[in-house]
Amino acid sequence: MLACLVLSACATKKVQNQMQGDVYTGTDTVEYLASGVPDRVFFATNESVLTTASRDTLRKQAEWLRKNSKINVVLEGHADERGTREYNLALGERRANAAKDYLMTYGISANRISVISYGKERPVDSGSNPLAWSKNRRSVTVKAN
Template identity: 60%
Template sequence: MAFRTLSLFAAVLLLAACETPSDQTGTVSGEGAAGKSSSVDRGSTGTTATTSTPKRPLSTILTVDVGDRVFFEFDKYSLKAKARQTLERQATFLKNNAGVKVVLQGHADERGTREYNLALGDRRANSAKDYLIALGINPNRITIISYGKERPAVAGSNEAAWSQNRRAVTVISEGAGS
């Protein structure tokens, strides 16, 4: 008998917990962007739910929104127009995030000697650094390193892979904790 009463009581609780649908002709406000709050008005129910979207890490913003890498032609370290556009967006990002310091990593494809590619990666990183400095970024906020051919982004021995490996990558080293 006690089991039957307990089962009946549990069933009543489950049914009571179910809410009947109400008229949810609500409005949504807020921008919903990273770090912004948004509120939802549930219409006639009179309830308002407020949620806060977590802020995206600066490293994600740099990589996804701004662009963290520029590419070079074979055996070159001069910046193409597209690379300059990416670096201009990076300069704006750095100006808007004054506490951020970056490392510019220079890379090369697999062709050539290790020593030659380390030197070429260094020249590529310096080209990007010089352009950022020309755009008003303090040189003390930029460090360079060359990996040469030691850290390919794409494995392969063809032009498609090589073109992705001839690059300079901007990585946040300090100040990303906001």
């Protein structure tokens, strides 16, 4: 019984540690473009506003892109499964463009960045729970060449 309680408390704490509000702050699904340069940023439900952590990640990406000036990127925008398909396509596009705009303000030229939205079509986590959804609300920067 006690073990059970301790376990569930741990699980709750783990979830809390991985989310702020409903924005994912963990690293489970994150890959790296280069050492110390995370490839993705996360969003709140229905939002395309960049969080402080997201802006930090994107500044690192911009710095890496400035150093590697021959590399182009695709920004893949995604939504969670709790929305209608068509609206989610638009939302994914809006999220990827929020990331693109930020990269551009840090000096990355628009012609090095293309954008694609997958809406709710390509979740990384197949779970039907708030943590899984938070991992899926994302914009991922992928090398295009």
